[in-house]
Amino acid sequence: MIRKKVLVTGGAGFVGSHLCERLLNEGNEVYCLDNFFTGQKQNVVHLLSNPYFELIRHDVTTPFFIEADEIYNLACPASPIHYQYNPIKTMKTSVMGAINMLGLAKRINAKILQASTSEVYGNPLVHPQPESYWGNVNPIGERSCYDEGKRAAETLFIDYNKQNNVKIKIIRIFNTYGPRMHPNDGRVVSNFIVQALQNQDITVYGKGDQTRSFQYVDDLVEAMIKMMATPNEFIGPVNTGNPDEFTILELAEKVIKLTGSKSKIVYKPSPSDDPLMRKPDITLAKKELNWSPKVKLDSGLIKTIDFFKNTI
Ligand code: NAD
Ligand code: UDP
Secondary structure, three states: OOOOOOEEOOOHHHHHHHHHHHHHHHOOOOEEOOOOOOOOHHOOOHHHOOEEEEEEEEOHHHHHOOOOEEEOOOOOEEEEEEEHHHHHHHHHHHHHHHHHHHHHHHHHOOOOEEEEEEEHHHHHOOOOEOOOOEEEEEOOOOOOHHHHHHHHHHHHHHHHHHOOOOEEEEEEOEEEEEOOOOOOOOHHHHHHHHHOOOOOEEEEEEEOEEEEEEEEEHHHHHHHHHHHHHOOOOOOOEEEEOEEEEEEEHHHHHHHHHHOOOOOOEEEEOOOOOOOOOOOHHHHHHHHHOOHHHHHHHHHHHHHHHHHHHHO
16 A cells, blocks of 8 residues: 555644545545644544644645645635635635645645635526536625635646646535534534524524535545546546535524424525525536535434534
């Protein structure tokens, strides 16, 4: 077995911690880099005793040097509350983080994967969204620091590939949930589960008829690993998400049922630029990665509810 050296930026976050765990389980040496803005040591504490795991405090907006075979670039706050807290820093993290990590990949000849987002499609006018859709993004709205930052990062990845032959991979991640989501990050799955477990009102924004498709974190990690293993010519972008689409109201009802909660649904104003619908077209991922999501919403929610029962 070849033990690869793998750098995961944002490795102490929700998705990053699952990815580090999986990479270690496959026998790799993992360098988990994080500035702990939204990530926590708690997410990776169970990995610290593994001699092939290293936790590094570092901010991707400044250069970083290490020898590695592969880089997964996940560093970036992902929930609106966190990425809007300091929008300039969010943009810097996406753009300067991409430049620093691409520069590193170029220097050490590593393969590098960018965790992009369905937010590059903005409030989509095409449904479901294929990778060929260019998106409908507001460049000066509250979500712009994240959406445009991630779009600029994709541009940088493509140009480093064209100009410098850096081996790149881009995946566009749709809403993902699971254990180790931050309980206060305001994302809909964590909000509803925490509210339900505490028998508080479930806050549906708008009428609740907006749709999302929810991918369980293990399915995402599988797609990331498969994407990294594709031939060098295949760079993406590739959508990864679960195409089963639910309204936010349906999600609220499911969470109430699965937790056996006494919570009532209350309606709050919609946040600005809230996309009305989002559903991935995963034809390309099926073809190129031989991947499709396996975990149904109910079973993923049950695992996530169990996690929150033990942590809040
Ligand atoms: P998260 O907030 O839990 O993880 C992000 C991690 O990056 C955190 O550990 C944070 O501390 C770290 N980080 C932030 N800024 C940094 C910086 N300047 N330097 C170093 N580390 C920094 O979010 P997540 O849900 O795990 O998301 C991981 C990646 O996947 C992000 O890039 C996000 O944009 C992308 N993504 C996630 C989703 C989702 O639904 N979870 C959807 C689309 C894209
Ligand atoms: N949402 C909601 N109640 C909440 C949190 C979110 O109704 O307590 C809605 C939100 O307005 C959006 C959807 O759920 O329409 C998904 O929100 P999230 O922030 O999880 O992800 P994103 O908007 O990035 O898809």
